[in-house]
Every structure is written in C-alpha cells, then in structure tokens.
Amino acid sequence: MNRAKGNSKAAKNPDLVIAGGGLAGLALAAILGRAGVRVDIIDPGAAPAPLAGLKASGRTVALMESSLHILRAAGIGAVIEDYGCPLENMRIVDDSRAGDDPITRDFEAHDIGLPRFGMNLPNNILRSALFETISAAKAVRFHGGRVVEHFEAEEQNILVKLDNGETLSARLLAGADGRRSAVRALAGIEIRKHEYGQSAITCVINHSRSHNNTATEFHRPGGPLAFVPMKGNQSSIVWVETTEQAEALIALPRDAFEQTLQTKSANILGGITLETSPECWPLMSLRANALQAPRTVILAEAAHVMSPITAQGLNLSLRDVAALAETVVDALRLGLDPGSSAAVRGFERRRVPDVLSRVTWVDLLNRVVSNDSEPVKDLRRAGLKAVSRIAPLRHAAMRYGLAPSIDQGRLARGLPL
Ligand SMILES: Cc1cc2nc3c(=O)[nH]c(=O)nc-3n(C[C@H](O)[C@H](O)[C@H](O)COP(=O)(O)OP(=O)(O)OC[C@H]3O[C@@H](n4cnc5c(N)ncnc54)[C@H](O)[C@@H]3O)c2cc1C
Numbered sequence: 001m002n003r004a005k006g007n008s009k010a011a012k013n014p015d016l017v018i019a020g021g022g023l024a025g026l027a028l029a030a031i032l033g034r035a036g037v038r039v040d041i042i043d044p045g046a047a048p049a050p051l052a053g054l055k056a057s058g059r060t061v062a063l064m065e066s067s068l069h070i071l072r073a074a075g076i077g078a079v080i081e082d083y084g085c086p087l088e089n090m091r092i093v094d095d096s097r098a099g100d101d102p103i104t105r106d107f108e109a110h111d112i113g114l115p116r117f118g119m120n121l122p123n124n125i126l127r128s129a130l131f132e133t134i135s136a137a138k139a140v141r142f143h144g145g146r147v148v149e150h151f152e153a154e155e156q157n158i159l160v161k162l163d164n165g166e167t168l169s170a171r172l173l174a175g176a177d178g179r180r181s182a183v184r185a186l187a188g189i190e191i192r193k194h195e196y197g198q199s200a201i202t203c204v205i206n207h208s209r210s211h212n213n214t215a216t217e218f219h220r221p222g223g224p225l226a227f228v229p230m231k232g233n234q235s236s237i238v239w240v241e242t243t244e245q246a247e248a249l250i251a252l253p254r255d256a257f258e259q260t261l262q263t264k265s266a267n268i269l270g271g272i273t274l275e276t277s278p279e280c281w282p283l284m285s286l287r288a289n290a291l292q293a294p295r296t297v298i299l300a301e302a303a304h305v306m307s308p309i310t311a312q313g314l315n316l317s318l319r320d321v322a323a324l325a326e327t328v329v330d331a332l333r334l335g336l337d338p339g340s341s342a343a344v345r346g347f348e349r350r351r352v353p354d355v356l357s358r359v360t361w362v363d364l365l366n367r368v369v370s371n372d373s374e375p376v377k378d379l380r381r382a383g384l385k386a387v388s389r390i391a392p393l394r395h396a397a398m399r400y401g402l403a404p405s406i407d408q409g410r411l412a413r414g415l416p417l
Contacts, residue, residue: 020177024300026130030074033137056122058276060236062311064118069414084119153294172339181302187293199246208270292344307366322411
C-alpha cells in the first residue's frame with residue numbers, strides 16, 4: 001500500500017500526516033483511519049512482516065487495561081486476547097542487602113477488584129497487527145522507506161516534504177518519530193534529557209515451571225531484573241545494569257548467559273533456556289519542553305522517554321494517541337480545523353500534567369531502585385514493607401501504577417471515539 005509504489009488509495013490531501021510508524025504512530029493511524037479520517041503515515045522502514053505465523057520478538061510491552069481499550073479502538077482486540085498473557089500479580093523481591101533475608105511482597109489485581117492489571121504483548125505482534133488495520137483502512141496511506149525532511153506551516157495547511165521530493169499538504173503534522181524525533185528538532189522544540197549510563201537487557205526465555213501470570217521484579221545491586229509472563233511457559237526479561245555490564249553480559253556464550261540468569265532468578269521459574277538472543281537498550285529520561293508548534297504536535301517517545309521500570313512508556317504514549325485522536329475527530333465533526341492553534345494548544349494542555357507527573361515519578365523511582373547506598377536501600381526496603389502492609393497505601397500505589405487518573409479520555413475508558 002505504498003503510494004510511491006502506486007497503491008490504489010485515493011490521492012486526496014490528508015487531514016493528518018504522521019511521522020513515525022512505530023507502535024504509537026500506527027495506533028494513531030489505525031484509530032483515525034477506522035473513523036474515516038484521511039491519514040498519511042511516513043516511516044523509513046518497510047512494512048512489518050505479516051501477522052500470520054509470526055513468532056514473538058525479544059521485546060514485549062506490559063499494557064494496562066486503559067491502554068488495551070485504546071488498542072481495541074485501533075481494531076486489534078482479537079490479537080490482544082490471542083497473543084497477550086494476563087498480568088494478575090506483581091511480585092517484588094528486594095534482596096539488595098547481603099546477609100539479610102530478601103523481602104518478597106505481592107500486589108494482586110483482585111486486591112483492587114480487578115481480574116487482571118493488563119496484558120503482556122510482544123512488540124512485533126502488536127506492530128504487525130496495527131499495520132494490518134491501517135492496510136485495510138481506505139483512508140490511510142503508508143509511505144514506507146521515507147522520512148520527513150522538512151515542513152512549513154501555513155495559514156490553512158502544513159506542507160510536509162519527504163526525502164523523495166514529494167510534498168504532502170495536510171491540516172496537521174503529528175511527530176511520533178521516536179526519541180531522536182526529526183519533527184521535534186525541525187519545530188525547534190527543546191528537550192531535557194538525562195542518560196542513566198544504564199542499559200536494559202531484553203530477551204524471551206522458556207522455563208520449566210509455570211509463572212502463574214505473575215510478573216516478578218528483583219531489586220538488587222546494579223538495577224532491577226524483571227520476569228514478565230508470556231503465553232505458555234515463557235517470560236520476557238527486562239534486566240537493568242550499567243551499560244558496560246549489560247554489554248559484557250550479552251556477549252557471554254549462550255549457556256553462560258542462561259546460567260547467570262538462572263542464578264539471578266533464584267530458580268523461581270525452574271530451568272531456563274533462551275528463546276531469543278539477548279539485546280541491549282540504553283536507558284534515558286527525556287521530556288520535550290513543549291508538545292506543539294504551529295500546525296504540529298509531538299507525542300509518544302518524540303515527547304517523552306522513560307526507564308522501562310514500572311512499564312509506563314507505551315502506556316503513557318497510548319494516552320497521547322487517544323487524546324490526539326479525540327482532538328482531531330472532535331474538530332472534524334464540528335467542521336473545525338484540527339490543526340488550528342486552539343486544537344494543538346488544547347492537546348498540549350490536556351497532556352502536559354500526565355506526561356510531567358509520569359516522567360518525574362519514573363525518573364525518581366529509577367534512581368531509587370538502582371541505588372546501592374545503604375541509606376537508600378534501607379529506605380527502599382522500609383517503603384516496600386509499609387506500602388504492602390497498609391491496605392489504603394497499597395491500593396493507592398496499585399491504582400497510580402495503572403493510571404490514568406489525570407487524563408481519562410473516552411478511548412482510555414473503553415468508550416467509542
Ligand atoms: C527494554 C524496554 C522495555 C519496555 N517495556 C515497556 C512496557 O512493559 N510497557 C510500556 O508501556 N512501555 C515499555 N517500554 C517503552 C515502549 O517500548 C516504547 O515507549 C515504545 O515502543 C516506543 O514507541 P514509539 O512509537 O513512541 O517510538 P518508536 O518505536 O521509536 O517509533 C518511532 C518510529 O519513527 C520512525 N522515524 C524515525 N525518524 C523518522 C522521520 N524523520 N520521519 C518519519 N519516521 C521516522 C522510526 O523508524 C520508528 O519506526 C519499554 C522500553 C524498553 C526500552
């Protein structure tokens with residue numbers, strides 16, 4: 001369906017151009033395309049592999065129920081149920097104090113009246129499923145192998161120039177083009193960024209014991225190590241270490257890596273073998289100083305990046321997606337301009353409190369759980385005991401982790417667009 005390669009989709013000007021066909025950009029295109037909004041989506045990569053027969057890649061995302069509602073609006077409800085593993089229990093094990101017994105605490109979904117917190121889903125399955133939705137939507141055109149090179153906001157439109165010389169004229173440009181966003185840079189939006197000097201090792205493992213739909217996170221010197229349940233006897237790993245240490249670990253021979261992970265897992269999952277090769281992802285905290293410029297908005301990792309601890313990144317991004325989809329559709333239904341300064345400023349006003357509070361909170365938490373000083377370890381262990389023992393505190397912590405208390409739009413609540 002690449003227009004450059006002559007697909008048959010109508011060649012009208014789009015309402016919206018989306019830069020970036022990652023999970024956030026595709027979800028936005030899918031939701032709007034299903035509502036008949038004309039969308040052109042640009043990505044330097046090719047179309048992802050077809051869903052049929054696709055095996056899970058080495059990275060997964062734990063998505064809370066509100067995010068699953070948003071993805072259902074993108075038309076992939078059946079895929080969520082087919083490929084997702086329910087997250088029913090979160091277990092934290094703090095064994096950061098040599099010589100002391102580890103502290104183990106469970107946070108169960110049914111404790112706050114929910115059957116599950118959400119689902120864990122492979123990134124590549126989500127991406128292929130979203131791509132299939134946009135391919136089926138008459139209103140969406142995908143420009144694979146292209147990047148946004150330049151744009152210029154005018155009175156009524158924005159002209160978006162691609163690297164093949166093609167110029168698209170739309171009402172609004174949405175930058176969902178990731179942490180090194182070209183749209184953000186071209187719009188002159190500045191950022192605050194902190195590199196942690198840490199990386200997350202990710203892979204999928206097979207194990208001999210059942211995970212019982214429990215995600216287990218070990219807090220120990222270096223950084224947290226999480227085992228997140230997948231379908232069957234498989235789990236995905238997110239293992240945070242200093243970048244130097246992480247690179248040394250993924251360079252280990254396969255059996256030595258498996259053995260190291262086995263020891264670190266305290267055998268909770270029985271025998272472990274690797275299903276996918278370990279990979280390393282450098283961690284940072286990033287926040288854009290603004291979410292809009294004339295006829296332009298930025299969202300998802302173009303606007304904010306967080307450490308993967310507490311699994312907030314895509315959950316936050318999907319709330320950006322929902323807010324933007326609602327903004328665009330509401331404007332079009334009222335015969336208004338979805339790229340007007342009122343619309344883009346309204347989007348920014350709506351999203352800033354949620355983005356600011358999540359990025360600040362996750363940054364603080366990352367510093368606390370990756371800290372090896374004795375007073376911080378004591379504080380962390382005391383905090384875990386207090387939160388788990390005092391029911392209202394425990395419930396409040398679980399509800400905050402689930403979000404969204406600040407931006408509860410229609411889509412995040414499972415209501416129609
Ligand atoms: C180890 C790890 C574990 C994680 N676990 C979780 C979790 O459990 N739960 C959770 O909610 N989140 C999690 N996250 C976060 C989540 O994976 C990311 O937030 C999400 O994948 C980012 O999606 P995105 O669409 O914003 O960005 P990206 O996936 O980076 O997509 C950006 C797209 O833009 C394209 N692009 C780049 N430049 C241009 C250009 N000039 N023009 C057009 N397109 C361009 C790129 O090709 C890319 O396809 C995790 C992150 C990590 C690192």
